[in-house]
Amino acid sequence: MEGAEPQVLEGIMHMTLEGDYRERGKGREQTPALQKPIEAFIPESWILEEIKQERKPLLHLIVIGHVDAGKSTLMGHILHLLGRVSQKEMHKNERESKQKGKGSFAYAWVLDEGSEERARGVTMTVAVAHFETPKLRVVLLDAPGHRDFVPNMISGAAQADAAVLVVDASLGAFEAGLDGEGQSGGQTREHAQLVRSLGVEQLIVAVNKMDAVNYSQKRYDFIKGSLHSFLRQCGFKEAAISWIPVCAMEGENLIAPPSAPALKSWYSGPTLMESVDSFEQPLRNTLKPFRLIVAELVKTRSLGQAAVSGKLESGALRIGSKVLVMPIGEIATVKAIEQDGHPLTVALAGDSVDVGLTGVEPAVLISGGVLCHPDYPVPVVTKLEIRVLILGITVPILRGGQVVLHAHHARESAKVAELVALLDSKSGAVVRKKPRCLTANQSALIEIIPERSMCLEVYSQFKALGRIALRDGGKTLAVGIITRIISCQ
Numbered sequence: 001m002e003g004a005e006p007q008v009l010e011g012i013m014h015m016t017l018e019g020d021y022r023e024r025g026k027g028r029e030q031t032p033a034l035q036k037p038i039e040a041f042i043p044e045s046w047i048l049e050e051i052k053q054e055r056k057p058l059l060h061l062i063v064i065g066h067v068d069a070g071k072s073t074l075m076g077h078i079l080h081l082l083g084r085v086s087q088k089e090m091h092k093n094e095r096e097s098k099q100k101g102k103g104s105f106a107y108a109w110v111l112d113e114g115s116e117e118r119a120r121g122v123t124m125t126v127a128v129a130h131f132e133t134p135k136l137r138v139v140l141l142d143a144p145g146h147r148d149f150v151p152n153m154i155s156g157a158a159q160a161d162a163a164v165l166v167v168d169a170s171l172g173a174f175e176a177g178l179d180g181e182g183q184s185g186g187q188t189r190e191h192a193q194l195v196r197s198l199g200v201e202q203l204i205v206a207v208n209k210m211d212a213v214n215y216s217q218k219r220y221d222f223i224k225g226s227l228h229s230f231l232r233q234c235g236f237k238e239a240a241i242s243w244i245p246v247c248a249m250e251g252e253n254l255i256a257p258p259s260a261p262a263l264k265s266w267y268s269g270p271t272l273m274e275s276v277d278s279f280e281q282p283l284r285n286t287l288k289p290f291r292l293i294v295a296e297l298v299k300t301r302s303l304g305q306a307a308v309s310g311k312l313e314s315g316a317l318r319i320g321s322k323v324l325v326m327p328i329g330e331i332a333t334v335k336a337i338e339q340d341g342h343p344l345t346v347a348l349a350g351d352s353v354d355v356g357l358t359g360v361e362p363a364v365l366i367s368g369g370v371l372c373h374p375d376y377p378v379p380v381v382t383k384l385e386i387r388v389l390i391l392g393i394t395v396p397i398l399r400g401g402q403v404v405l406h407a408h409h410a411r412e413s414a415k416v417a418e419l420v421a422l423l424d425s426k427s428g429a430v431v432r433k434k435p436r437c438l439t440a441n442q443s444a445l446i447e448i449i450p451e452r453s454m455c456l457e458v459y460s461q462f463k464a465l466g467r468i469a470l471r472d473g474g475k476t477l478a479v480g481i482i483t484r485i486i487s488c489q
Helices: 005-014 020-025 045-052 071-081 087-099 115-120 147-157 173-179 187-197 217-234 272-277
Strands: 058-064 127-132 137-142 162-168 202-208 241-245 291-300 304-314 316-318 322-326 330-339 342-344 346-348 352-358 370-372 380-390 402-407 410-423 430-433 443-450 467-472 475-488
Touching (some): 045 346, 058 147, 058 187, 071 127, 071 137, 147 402, 162 173, 162 187, 162 272, 187 217, 187 467, 217 241, 304 330, 316 330, 380 410
Parallel strands (some): 058 137
Antiparallel strands (some): 127 137, 291 304, 291 370, 304 352, 316 346, 322 370, 380 443, 410 430
């Protein structure tokens, strides 16, 4: 992913629905009408009362970066220092990791709990943990760094409000994360591009393993200089990027100021946790119709057999609420709500919760499905139009080509049905209609047909349901937004 691609990627943050290409939709299929327009929604009085209540802001924080950058060790050590992991549990991790010849993985095992993850020494799924700072309640999402598990990372990033990008300061390791090893780019590069395209605007760059370079300010400045322009070209604003030197294994500059003399001699900025505490809470769509994207299915004694976990993207939910389960289209009743194992009576936009349901069979619940307001159903899409930015691909995208369409927690095999137009990446104006193919760094309008219908929205209506990524062969080909729903189930 080299060359002009980062400048192209920046354009995704400034996409509009105006421009010459809108003209070509005249006389063709239009976006199917919902039962009621979103603008007609009037929140119930109890929602307005809940909004008035004082609540500590909730932030979803994803930790990303190249494999072996030390993401799980970093967050595992922080959770231990914050008292979220008992000394007994840490001793157990230390003992078991040493027995398996992986003594340095003790902190990582706080989050990497699966037997296969521990055997392979890599994170495979998105681990979830909770902690608090003075100003924020934080839902921590520890994403896998290995290129084989990028789809899981995309699912986690779809929930995130902010990100910590962990880079390895070790000689050669940082370069491999950024530029790859004989590939078109490492996961440092791909993760940064993906989280920005999926809506994350606030970023901390944690320069980890500083002990490996003797806490060298020269090495830190080199890494900062190498990454800075790339992150700006991805669309991150200058004021929204923080740079923090750390050593996850030694606990340097995590929650307490540095103690290593070599780091203290030149760094006097905030700790990693102080920087997290300075994140701003994004605006929440509490006054829009209810939408909860299903991240995974859960089963507990308190929630029952028909239960889901996910983030409220809009609206509010309370015990007794009627919800429409999509894509199946069945009505269910909310019997219980939990957050981090604690019961709730109400959940608002931005909350990640587990929801127990009655009135539906567990078999109709799927990851990537949506619970929504019965009068304002999410479209179940069979054909869509998207505006994409092509990344550093080497094989052109052709009409009829097969891709994997990623959107929030859903992913489906799909066909590129039509290359509608090549677009100017800044203005959105049509450069050429019906191009023969799409190549690296181009912006285009295309039509996609997923093999199975998906719960999606036009980006201008619900951003979280309107962002997409196209992948194939273990690589991200393009990122974009949904501009039109052509047909629904």
